[in-house]
Amino acid sequence: MISDKRLRPGLKGSLTARIWIVASVCAFQYWLLTASMEAVHAGNLKIAIPAFVTCLLCFVFNLGLILTGEKKLP
């Protein structure tokens, strides 16, 4: 077993929290993709643009969360 002793316990906790948040947002994005694909197949074409914008915002949120986290790391 390898332990990452370079990280302070608080920093380790915040990294783990980030992983959970980003993973949850990814799961939401995945659901959004399947739902919008199903809607487009069903002829509800208006849903595609809001779904894309929401997905893009989720990505920007994830990116921001990761970049701010990286700055705090040694």
Add this chain to the structure above:
Amino acid sequence: MSDSREPRWQEDFPCKTELEEYITRRDFLRFLLVVSGGLVFGNLFVMFKSFEPQNIGALRLDLGPAQDMMPGSSKVFHYPTEKDPALLIRRANGDFIAFHQKCPHLQCPITYHPEAGESLRCHCHNGVFDLKSGRGIEGPPREFRPLREVVLERGERVWAVGLSG
């Protein structure tokens, strides 16, 4: 300096399996970011797909002589493009009707069943459609738009002349 407990060969091949399989939280987060970006591209693809023209205008397609089809039978044709399979149905009472063949739920092909009151069925998820309106009456298709009807013209021959709606 090498560890005295390590076998001699590891000095020449200093490979640590434990380290090879070790993924840091940072690496895992970056991997999740790549997944997130991939999902954005997936949604972008769906958005472009939704911009594709749905109706390419009036196009007349000869579907053959009316008398060639027996009442209670069906045949597949493609309208308005080769990518759009449709089902021409001659009902038990002799009327012709045609629908796009893709189920609006997940695009499985639908089939015509002349027995037991005539119906259109999707076998992927046991969907049933009303033959007059193309609306889903059983299974997942109830939640979606009706099947798209192909407008027909009938004389001695049957022609597909457009799409309804």
